[in-house]
Amino acid sequence: MVTRLILFIGLIFSFNLFAFSPTDTAATHKFVGVKTCGMCHKSEKQGNQLGVWEKSMHAKAYETLKTEKADKIAKEKGFTTPAVQTEACLKCHTSGSNVAAEFKEAKFNIEDGVQCETCHGPGSDYKSLKVMKDKELAMKNGLEMHDNTEEFCKSCHNPESPTFVEFNFKESWDKIKHPIPGK
DSSP: OHHHHHHHHHHHHHHHHHHTOHHHHHHTOOBOOHHHHHTTSOSTTTTOHHHHHHTSSGGGHHHHTTSHHHHHHHHHTTOSSOGGGOHHHHHHHSSSTTSOGGGBOTTOOGGGOSOHHHHHOOSGGGGSHHHHHOHHHHHHTTOOOOOOOHHHHTTTSSTTSTTOOOOOHHHHHHHHOOOOTTO
């Protein structure tokens, strides 16, 4: 009887481990890329978030890694690979550099730089208008959404960055904010 009880408890414990594993939730969320997000976020009525992004330095962040200056900085930091192939550079100059290929949809392109999904989380679940309109629902569905706080921005814009320039959150935010009109 005790053996059956222990076996039963073990089965319940194992089921809970697998049934509620955070990786199961994460595995359903995929990066779709700025072009997919931009399909709905390019009109003036919606706030033209795509246009704001296209004019930002975030859109050009990957391109800066292709320069001789970036390679020189990477070399000075002790990296043996070009900046465009160095994870320490890619983590702030791209979206999804550290995400496995199976969590990226076909249209996702790392070369698009710092994309929507850096701040708003993987976009595959935003296809539902219901989720898109309800931030609370999105978070309940496991989507990782940042409130674009100064602290989050400083995870890349900080003195440890090789090319750090004094970061003024308010000025920077004013350049990239992209609200939906009327909200």
